[in-house]
Amino acid sequence: MARDTTQVKAEGTETPKRGSGSAHVYKVLRNEIIDLALAPGSPMDELQLAERFSLSRTPIREALVRLSVEGLITTLPNRATIVSNIDFLNLSQFFDALTLMYRVTTRLAAGHHNPDDIARMRAKQEEFTRAVDARDALALIATNRDFHLEIARAGGNNYYTELFTRLLDENRRILRLYYSSFNDELPRRYVIEHDQMIAAIAARDIEEADRLASAHAEQIVTQIQSYITADKRVNAKLPL
Template sequence: MKEVPQDGTRQGKGSGARFVYDTLKHEILSLTLAPGIPLDETSLAERFALSRSPVREALVRLSAEGLVVMLSNRSTLVAPIDVAGFPRYVEALDFLQRINTRLAAQNRTEDDLAEMQDAARAFDRSTAKNDYLAMSATNRDFHMAIAKAGRNPYLARCYGQLLDEGRRILHMHFDFLRASTSDRLLGSEHADMIAAIRDRDIARADTLAHAHTRQFHDRFVKFLSASYMGDFDFDLSTLGSNGA
């Protein structure tokens, strides 16, 4: 089925690539397009009723964000989620989360604090609606509001890329957190971080940012463990009962 903008208007120059980019990014981050599946330019061009040029432009942009992988034979895949590389990912995320939060505590303005509060409330609203894609997006917005307050665009840009890569991981284990009897999705972490930044308490902001990363790491490891055990759930007591 061919897709067109919902308002039915004709797409101007460059808007076709933007529409393809927005649609595919949404589908990748929500795991509608599974990690590792191929993305064929011809099929996508037919789907969106466009030439291959805007489709390729969209794929190049997604590749720059680490969401697709463009191979040497000109084929394209949705980027795999590198579970084996997760510890290195968290290591980089922790560094950038801490330095951006420290800088925010040092450089923030009242307008920055208001933007953080708005982003935190948006996250809470998406959580109440159980909207996983909105939850991962508003979580990113909250942390990028902190990075903006830090006044270092280079660190903020790198941080934003890592947060985007982590959105699929967040989406994967939201159900696990919802079903958990011991883990809450989020306590007062966002509010505590805002308070430390408001007080210009750099040491506490750093401590909270590190704890936030550690919580993300620990929860994802628990999710992987629970998923593994769920895949191999059988009654061990039946083994050997036939005399084997």
């Protein structure tokens, strides 16, 4: 019973606040999808979700539409909507876009940032370092995402930040598949690379920031690729 997720009580158990219903459902489901608490392919029954969140089907439906636009779920017309599969066939597209966004956002951050941005990056980097020290693979994946999003925000281009968010979330979903095979080597290197990136951005050295971002992206891409090729059950994940 993969869909038997724990009941979610409305936060505070007080005023559920008019209009917040669908937003709440959206956030919860989104996190569950990204964290793979809801497996790709698992059905999203509206009636079941309505019961779980103690809401009518209408706000549930609104949340599902939002998720659908973002590509996190797929709706079969007149049939069940399911959690979107991770598309292992188009991974190269994904890697290409991810690398480009790493580079572009880092470049922009190097050019556009203000002191507050650097402070925020350092804070996120500290969280990331803590996750590495604690050998908490899940927190590591999440904080790494947040760190790079902070750079994107500092870059100040919303079009890039939005696409990058999507890509990093998808990345988080993929990495989540392999979190058990994490070793200690790579994360250590990531900590160092992150520090270098912050330094280059703070120094407004665009070319150096770009170089570091490229190398960092390369690391992550090859890491994922090695996980995938090492996975003997790869055929189990290929959507047919």
